[in-house]
Amino acid sequence: MSAKLGYIFIAPALALVVLFFLAPVLMTGVFSMTNMSTATGITGGSYQITPSVLIQLGDQGFDRKILKRIGSESYSISEKGLLAATKADVKTELVEELRERYLGETFASRRLFERFLKKLDNRPRSIRTLKSTSPHFRKSLIKERFASTKELLQSLEEMDLGLTQVQTDELVDASYTGWIWTGENFRKMFLLPETKQILLNTGFYVASTLLLFNIGFALVLAVTTFYLPKGQAALFRALWFLPRITPSVLYVLLWKWLTWDTGFINAVVTNFGVTPRNWMLDTAANAWVTVIMINGFIGASMGMILFSSAITSIPKQMLYASEVDGANRWQQIRHIILPQLKWPILFITVYQTLSLLTSFEQIFLSTDGGPGSSTEVWALSAYHTALDNYWGNLQYGYGAALALVLVVVGVIMSLIYLRFFRFDELIKTPRIEQ
Amino acid sequence: MEIVLENFTKRFGDLTVIENMNLKIKEGEMLALLGPSGCGKSTTLFAICGIHRVDEGRVLFGGQDVTRVPTQQRNIGVVFQSYALYPHMTVAQNIAFPLTVRHEDKQTIKKKVGEMAELVHIEELLGRRPEQLSGGQQQRVALARALIRKPGALLLDEPLANLDAKLRLEMRSEIRRVQLETGISAVLVTHDQVEAMSMSDRIAIMKDGKILQVASPNEMYQRPENDFIAGFLGNPPIAFLDGIISAGNVKISSGNIEFPCPENIEKHPDGSHISVGIRPEFYQPGNPYKIPGTVSFVEIQGRENLYDIKLKDGNLLRSIQSANVSPLSPGTKVDWGVNPEQLFFFDNSGKRL
Numbered sequence: 001m002s003a004k005l006g007y008i009f010i011a012p013a014l015a016l017v018v019l020f021f022l023a024p025v026l027m028t029g030v031f032s033m034t035n036m037s038t039a040t041g042i043t044g045g046s047y048q049i050t051p052s053v054l055i056q057l058g059d060q061g062f063d064r065k066i067l068k069r070i071g072s073e074s075y076s077i078s079e080k081g082l083l084a085a086t087k088a089d090v091k092t093e094l095v096e097e098l099r100e101r102y103l104g105e106t107f108a109s110r111r112l113f114e115r116f117l118k119k120l121d122n123r124p125r126s127i128r129t130l131k132s133t134s135p136h137f138r139k140s141l142i143k144e145r146f147a148s149t150k151e152l153l154q155s156l157e158e159m160d161l162g163l164t165q166v167q168t169d170e171l172v173d174a175s176y177t178g179w180i181w182t183g184e185n186f187r188k189m190f191l192l193p194e195t196k197q198i199l200l201n202t203g204f205y206v207a208s209t210l211l212l213f214n215i216g217f218a219l220v221l222a223v224t225t226f227y228l229p230k231g232q233a234a235l236f237r238a239l240w241f242l243p244r245i246t247p248s249v250l251y252v253l254l255w256k257w258l259t260w261d262t263g264f265i266n267a268v269v270t271n272f273g274v275t276p277r278n279w280m281l282d283t284a285a286n287a288w289v290t291v292i293m294i295n296g297f298i299g300a301s302m303g304m305i306l307f308s309s310a311i312t313s314i315p316k317q318m319l320y321a322s323e324v325d326g327a328n329r330w331q332q333i334r335h336i337i338l339p340q341l342k343w344p345i346l347f348i349t350v351y352q353t354l355s356l357l358t359s360f361e362q363i364f365l366s367t368d369g370g371p372g373s374s375t376e377v378w379a380l381s382a383y384h385t386a387l388d389n390y391w392g393n394l395q396y397g398y399g400a401a402l403a404l405v406l407v408v409v410g411v412i413m414s415l416i417y418l419r420f421f422r423f424d425e426l427i428k429t430p431r432i433e434q
Numbered sequence: 435m436e437i438v439l440e441n442f443t444k445r446f447g448d449l450t451v452i453e454n455m456n457l458k459i460k461e462g463e464m465l466a467l468l469g470p471s472g473c474g475k476s477t478t479l480f481a482i483c484g485i486h487r488v489d490e491g492r493v494l495f496g497g498q499d500v501t502r503v504p505t506q507q508r509n510i511g512v513v514f515q516s517y518a519l520y521p522h523m524t525v526a527q528n529i530a531f532p533l534t535v536r537h538e539d540k541q542t543i544k545k546k547v548g549e550m551a552e553l554v555h556i557e558e559l560l561g562r563r564p565e566q567l568s569g570g571q572q573q574r575v576a577l578a579r580a581l582i583r584k585p586g587a588l589l590l591d592e593p594l595a596n597l598d599a600k601l602r603l604e605m606r607s608e609i610r611r612v613q614l615e616t617g618i619s620a621v622l623v624t625h626d627q628v629e630a631m632s633m634s635d636r637i638a639i640m641k642d643g644k645i646l647q648v649a650s651p652n653e654m655y656q657r658p659e660n661d662f663i664a665g666f667l668g669n670p671p672i673a674f675l676d677g678i679i680s681a682g683n684v685k686i687s688s689g690n691i692e693f694p695c696p697e698n699i700e701k702h703p704d705g706s707h708i709s710v711g712i713r714p715e716f717y718q719p720g721n722p723y724k725i726p727g728t729v730s731f732v733e734i735q736g737r738e739n740l741y742d743i744k745l746k747d748g749n750l751l752r753s754i755q756s757a758n759v760s761p762l763s764p765g766t767k768v769d770w771g772v773n774p775e776q777l778f779f780f781d782n783s784g785k786r787l
Contacts, residue, residue, distance in 0.1 A: 320485050321518035323505040325532040325579065335535070339522040 025407055031400030032186075036179040038394045045178020047146040053174045054142075062170060066161050070171075073140035075113035076106040081137035090133050093122040110134055146175075185401035194373070194381075202378040205291065205363075206356045213296025214352040215345060218303025223333055225304075226311045240304060243297040252365040255294055256280065280367060284374035287367045291375050294362045299355075303348045310344045311337055343421075350417045354410055379406060435586035435619050436461045437482060441491035444477050451477050452643040454491070459587070464613050464620040465648075466630035468666070469640035475623045478640075479589050482621065483510045495586055511580030511618075515592040517572045519564040519579075526551075526560040529578045536583070550578040553612060570601040577612060588613065588620040594629055606633055627667050631655070639663050661709060661784040670714050670740055673751045677710045677779070679703070684774070686710055688747045691723045693774045699787045708787070711778035714740070714752040721771035727751065729766045743768060 036042055054067050077098050085095050097120055107113035114134050117123055124130040141159070146152040149172055156163060156171065163171070189195050221240055225233040243251055258264045259279035266276040280290045314337065322336045360380040363369065369376035369384065376384070386399020437459040444452040452474045459465045467475040480486040482493060484505035492501045500508055519528050526547050527534075533543045551557045554574040564572055573593060580588055593609060594602045610633050613620045624630050630637050631651040638648045639662075647659045658664040664672050677686045679702055685692045695702070702708070717725070730750075731742035739761045743751045753770060762768065779787045 315516060315518065317514040317516050317518040318520065320480075320505075321512065321514055321579075322520075322531070323485065324483050324508075324510060324512045325535065326506045326509075326583070327531075327535045328506055331535045335531070336520060339520075342522075 028400045028403050028407060031396055032404045033181055033183065034179045034397040034400075035182050035184060036396040036400075037398075038392065040177065040179040042179065042396065045176055047149065047152040047172065047175045048144070048177050049141045049152075049171070049175045051142065057170065057174050060170070062167065066163065066167070069159065069161060070141050070156075073110075073138055073142065074106055074108055075110060075134065075137045076139050077102050077104065077137055078139075079103075081139075085133065085136040088132070088136060090136070091122060091124070094120065094124065094133070097122050106139075110138070113137065179397065182397075185398045188398065189401060189405075197373070198376055198378055198381045201374070201376055202357070204288070205295075205375070205377050206353055208288075208292050209295045209299060209356055210349060210352055212292065214299040214303050214348060214356075217296060217300045218307055218348070219338075219341070219345075221300065221304040222307035222311055223337065225308060226337075227329070237301075237304060237308065240297075241301045244301040248298075248361050249365060251298070252294060252362055255290060255366060259290060281371050284371060287371055287375045291363050291367055294366055295356065298362070299352055302352070303344075306344045306348060307341055310341050314340055347421065350413065350420075354413055358406055358410060378402065382406065435496045436494075437587055437619060437621070438494040439478070439482070439491065440494065442478070442481060442488060442493070443490035444474070444481060444486060445489050450643070452481075455643070455645060457638060457645060457648070459619055459621055460636075462617050462619055463635040464610070464622060464633060466622045466624060466634035466637045467640060468624055468627060468630040468637050470666075471625055473640045474643040475625075475640050476591055479512075479591055479621060479623050482587070483512050483589055484508050509583065509585050510587050510589060511583075511585035512589045513573070513576045513580050513591065513593050515595050517564075517576040517596075519572055519575055521564050523563075524560065525556065525562050525564070525567070525575050528564065528575055529560075529582055531579060532583045546582055547578075550582045553581070553615065554578045554608070568601075569597050570605055573597065573601075573605055574608070577609065581612070581616060581618070585618070588616075588618045590620065590622045592623055592625070594624070594626070602629075609633065628669060631667070639666065657786070658778070659786055661711065661778075661780045661786070664711050664778055664780075664786070668713060670752050670754060672711045672713045672778070673717075673749075674780075675710045675712065675749055675751070677708045679706050679708060684708070684710070684779070686725070688725075688745050688749045691725060691772075693723050696774050696777075696779075699779050702781075702787060707782060709780040709784075711780065712751060712772055713776070713778075714754040716776040717743070717751050717753040717770055717772055718755065719768075719770050721773045723774065724769050724771040725751065726767070726769045729762050729764050729768060732761055732764055734761055741768075743770070 049070060051071065054071050058064055058067055079099075082095055082099050082103075086092070107116060114130055117130060117133065124133055141155055144155070146155065152172060152175065153168065156168065221237070225236050228236065246254075256263070260266070261276050261278050263279075265279050266274075270276055279286055281287055318336065319332065322332050327335060358379055360377060360383065363375055363377060363380055364383065367375045369380050373381075382399050382402035384399075385395050385402055387394060389395075439455055439457040442452060442455040442457075443450065455478065457478070467478060469475050477486060481488050484493075484500070484503065488501050492499055494500065495508070520531065523531065529547045529550055530543045533546060547560070548557070551560055554577050556571060556574045556578065559567060559571055559575070564575070567575065576593075590609065594605055597605060606629060609622075622630065622634055634651065636648060636650050637654050639646050639654065641662055647654060647663055649657075654663065655667050658667060661674065665674075675686050675688055677684050679685075679695065679699070681704065682695055682700070683692050684695055684699070699708070725745065727743040727745045729741055730744040733740040734757070737757060738754050739757050741753045741755070741762065743753060745751065781787055
């Protein structure tokens with residue numbers, strides 16, 4: 001067979017992998033090295049010296065006198081102002097008067113400028129007109145948008161502030177509204193106290209769900225159904241498969257119905273004098289129990305299927321032998337069945353750890369990280385940071401950095417697990433006994 | 435320990451596999467359950483050790499009714515056809531398992547495992563895992579595991595089926611040696627008549643869930659109760675020819691021979707059809723009543739030569755002869771004969787006369 005044919009066959013799959021896996025991972029990597037957010041936008045930005053930029057610079061030790069001057073505004077009669085006034089339908093006579101007699105004059109404040117206007121021949125008749133006329137002549141760096149560095153520098157020069165090169169650079173950097181390349185995200189992640197909390201949450205969530213349900217409960221189900229008659233066992237297993245095959249939105253909605261203030265649990269317990277409450281979000285402990293159960297019931301089915309088939313593949317005679325040897329049910333499970341489930345258990349552990357680390361839709365749909373942020377796990381936090389948060393400033397860059405950590409952890413774990421399980425050994429030729 | 439099956443009946447769903455079986459295994463003897471596959475011999479074994487529930491009848495161990503006693507408490511050692519060694523345990527742990535589940539202390543277990551390993555000659559294998567053992571070694575481990583807690587009886591389910599010919603021969607005598615040394619009552623399930631005859635004190639031959647005859651190997655070979663048993667025992671197998679009794683003589687049409695009825699069938703009515711069984715060792719050149727034929731197949735076994743002789747009417751006789759003379763080639767016409775005293779006669783129902 002020619003290798004070319006192989007490449008042709010694999011090309012569609014390869015294209016999909018590149019498009020839907022490698023490209024997103026690569027983009028995550030790229031984004032994580034920026035400070036992109038709703039504020040910066042994802043295209044380029046402009047330069048704008050806002051009051052908050054001035055405060056920020058002041059905090060950084062920038063000369064406050066200069067900042068005050070930058071922050072101040074003045075009014076001057078210039079061609080630019082006159083043109084803007086004409087466009088805004090300011091009386092032509094007034095504009096002509098200003099142009100002919102006062103072009104080039106400057107006033108230190110709005111009060112002074114308006115006082116001057118009131119004395120003119122063609123002065124505005126009403127206070128309202130006066131107030132709408134004056135802004136056209138305002139001259140200020142604040143709130144003005146400069147498309148390029150050059151324009152900003154030009155305006156700064158006009159003000160004759162006597163800036164040093166360092167100060168100029170600082171001003172330019174601080175006033176830039178677009179995104180920039182930065183490694184700040186990772187430093188921030190390391191320093192923020194929330195990170196530690198989210199890390200602990202994630203560890204707790206993964207470990208509890210895995211041990212209690214994906215392994216523990218799955219084992220209980222597999223072993224108990226093994227000892228049941230075939231028909232009942234199949235029914236039981238099918239029942240525990242329901243959470244897996246129900247659409248997650250519907251499944252979580254059922255949990256919400258169950259736990260709401262007016263939901264099923266409350267409908268029952270109020271009869272016994274218990275005050276109704278939201279059983280899902282009442283306390284952090286409640287939230288954890290629900291989150292772990294919601295995810296656990298979904299995850300248990302996979303372990304159950306895998307363990308069940310592993311148990312049924314244990315030769316019947318071996319189980320007979322253990323009974324003949326005097327082992328009771330528990331000893332049979334403990335000494336014969338469980339040791340032979342070593343590999344399936346390890347496999348489920350690794351596989352489910354990866355999947356629990358990265359999937360967050362059930363938590364998102366149920367508690368959404370609440371109450372407070374007590375059930376906020378890493379993946380959910382990345383999603384919240386980057387795509388859906390209360391403050392409205394979506395921090396794509398920081399969110400991507402959080403997601404990248406998950407990607408890196410996932411890749412490392414996958415590599416370990418490929419090495420550890422030695423899939424090549426599974427297909428080695430069997431030893432034939434003679 | 436004496437084992438007794440009383441009116442033992444076993445059904446799987448609607449299918450009755452064994453009906454009203456009665457069997458007694460004497461203290462210290464090795465009894466072979468011999469029969470073709472599907473005859474219910476393994477089912478009987480599983481009923482004795484309690485893996486299968488007994489539908490009707492009783493199982494008695496040393497006079498005690500254990501019909502409802504669970505497997506775990508019957509104290510029976512079983513060697514399974516696949517040996518059923520626990521793959522995740524070492525040989526020592528495998529052998530020790532029956533003691534481990536009884537929580538015996540480590541020192542005792544270690545001592546007993548050592549003794550058992552010595553008995554079945556696997557002292558140097560204790561640290562290995564089953565997958566690192568040959569079939570014969572696995573067999574020995576299974577035997578040690580079955581015997582370690584001094585069970586009341588030892589049950590062997592086709593223990594040699596998974597071994598190659600040479601090992602089979604070796605393990606045959608090994609199992610017998612261990613059984614004799616320990617003096618344990620044993621049941622050997624097998625479909626191989628050579629195994630049954632060479633290893634056991636008595637054979638219970640089974641067919642379709644019924645025991646046809648229980649006797650010592652020699653007795654059974656010399657005096658089979660019916661044609662099935664005669665056909666099952668002996669290798670190469672016995673050949674049957676149709677005969678008829680007329681006027682105190684036995685006429686065998688395909689051999690065109692006639693001889694006076696031997697004593698045991700004298701009283702059989704005239705004109706009845708019978709079946710005549712001729713064992714290969716009794717169809718020989720020197721015998722008086724000649725049944726001529728043509729050599730159709732020769733199997734040279736070294737010490738002996740085995741001939742298939744085709745008779746004129748297409749029937750087949752077998753003869754086994756010492757290889758002192760050079761073997762005949764196929765197609766050779768022979769004129770070998772039988773001696774009436776050495777023949778078996780069976781009536782229409784297959785019963786030996």
